[in-house]
Amino acid sequence: MTNAIPTPMMRPGLRATEAAALDWASRVFTEMPVAGLLAARPLRCDPQRGRMTVAFQARREFCNLMGSVQGGMLSAMLDLVMSFAALATLEDGYVVPSLEMKTSFVAPARAGEITGDGMLVRKGRTIAFMEGRLVDPQGNLLATASATGQIRPRPAVAP
Amino acid sequence: MTNAIPTPMMRPGLRATEAAALDWASRVFTEMPVAGLLAARPLRCDPQRGRMTVAFQARREFCNLMGSVQGGMLSAMLDLVMSFAALATLEDGYVVPSLEMKTSFVAPARAGEITGDGMLVRKGRTIAFMEGRLVDPQGNLLATASATGQIRPRPAVAP
Numbered sequence: 259m260t261n262a263i264p265t266p267m268m269r270p271g272l273r274a275t276e277a278a279a280l281d282w283a284s285r286v287f288t289e290m291p292v293a294g295l296l297a298a299r300p301l302r303c304d305p306q307r308g309r310m311t312v313a314f315q316a317r318r319e320f321c322n323l324m325g326s327v328q329g330g331m332l333s334a335m336l337d338l339v340m341s342f343a344a345l346a347t348l349e350d351g352y353v354v355p356s357l358e359m360k361t362s363f364v365a366p367a368r369a370g371e372i373t374g375d376g377m378l379v380r381k382g383r384t385i386a387f388m389e390g391r392l393v394d395p396q397g398n399l400l401a402t403a404s405a406t407g408q409i410r411p412r413p414a415v416a417p
Numbered sequence: 418m419t420n421a422i423p424t425p426m427m428r429p430g431l432r433a434t435e436a437a438a439l440d441w442a443s444r445v446f447t448e449m450p451v452a453g454l455l456a457a458r459p460l461r462c463d464p465q466r467g468r469m470t471v472a473f474q475a476r477r478e479f480c481n482l483m484g485s486v487q488g489g490m491l492s493a494m495l496d497l498v499m500s501f502a503a504l505a506t507l508e509d510g511y512v513v514p515s516l517e518m519k520t521s522f523v524a525p526a527r528a529g530e531i532t533g534d535g536m537l538v539r540k541g542r543t544i545a546f547m548e549g550r551l552v553d554p555q556g557n558l559l560a561t562a563s564a565t566g567q568i569r570p571r572p573a574v575a576p
Contacts, residue, residue: 289482290480290481291477291478291479291481292480292489295478295479318450319450319451319453319454320451321450322449323445323571324512328451328496329514330518331451331489333492333493333496334488334490334492335489336489337487337492338489353481355481355483355485355488356488357521358519358520359488359489359520360518360519360520361492361517361518361519362516362517366514412483413483
């Protein structure tokens with residue numbers, strides 16, 4: 259995974275440090291129901307380069323007939339961490355919903371802790387390209403993904 | 418979406434009628450934790466052609482910052498309905514975990530009922546190609562997907 263985006267210029271509302279970015283992510287996760295379902299917890303963030311690392315907790319109820327975490331539920335973790343890699347580089351008040359997403363399930367994932375890395379690959383005015391990966395606590399690669407997101411203002415009131 | 422597979426020969430354990438297939442799906446859903454999370458309920462099934470329709474209930478906790486169902490959670494619904502389109506054509510005792518999956522999120526999805534259609538496009542000895550789509554209660558298209566799955570015996574005991 260290469261990152262071709264230049265360091266963005268600082269703008270109002272941007273998070274200057276990793277500590278500020280982690281504080282921002284923790285706060286936004288509490289407003290985001292699916293972050294609660296996935297027990298998302300921000301671990302690392304580089305708001306200049308658009309990199310985000312999030313710990314998830316895969317519940318037993320995320321599992322399939324083989325007793326491993328269903329692929330779609332891994333996609334949910336990847337979707338979250340990729341969108342936050344993009345969001346971290348933006349001023350407050352934006353969202354980056356995915357337009358499309360491709361996931362490769364490279365190894366079975368067990369219930370328990372799963373760590374996700376998201377990376378902003380390229381950011382335009384309204385479109386962001388992102389990549390992500392998930393690993394288990396031993397660092398084994400579980401899944402990789404790429405996604406295209408649309409950058410737009412967050413709706414004032416959630417419907 | 419075209420379906421090029423020929424009608425398979427009947428083999429032991431295969432479900433001959435739609436009623437038998439729906440009974441089978443309801444039973445297997447109860448053994449599959451993620452089917453419970455998604456409140457999956459089989460609606461229609463053509464076990465000869467590899468077609469499956471499933472009703473899901475998207476909870477509020479599946480939603481993102483915009484108040485719509487997170488894309489990854491839609492992928493979880495699509496993953497389930499696509500794998501069951503393939504499973505419906507197989508004898509008991511198989512699983513079809515996804516190797517890779519691509520989803521397009523064509524419209525925001527609200528919490529509540531979402532209906533998924535899965536279709537087996539082509540089945541080999543160990544590989545299945547599938548397609549899927551989700552619609553809202555008004556029939557509006559929400560998301561489309563394609564996936565590649567691996568056909569293999571279900572592990573004797575879930576880990």
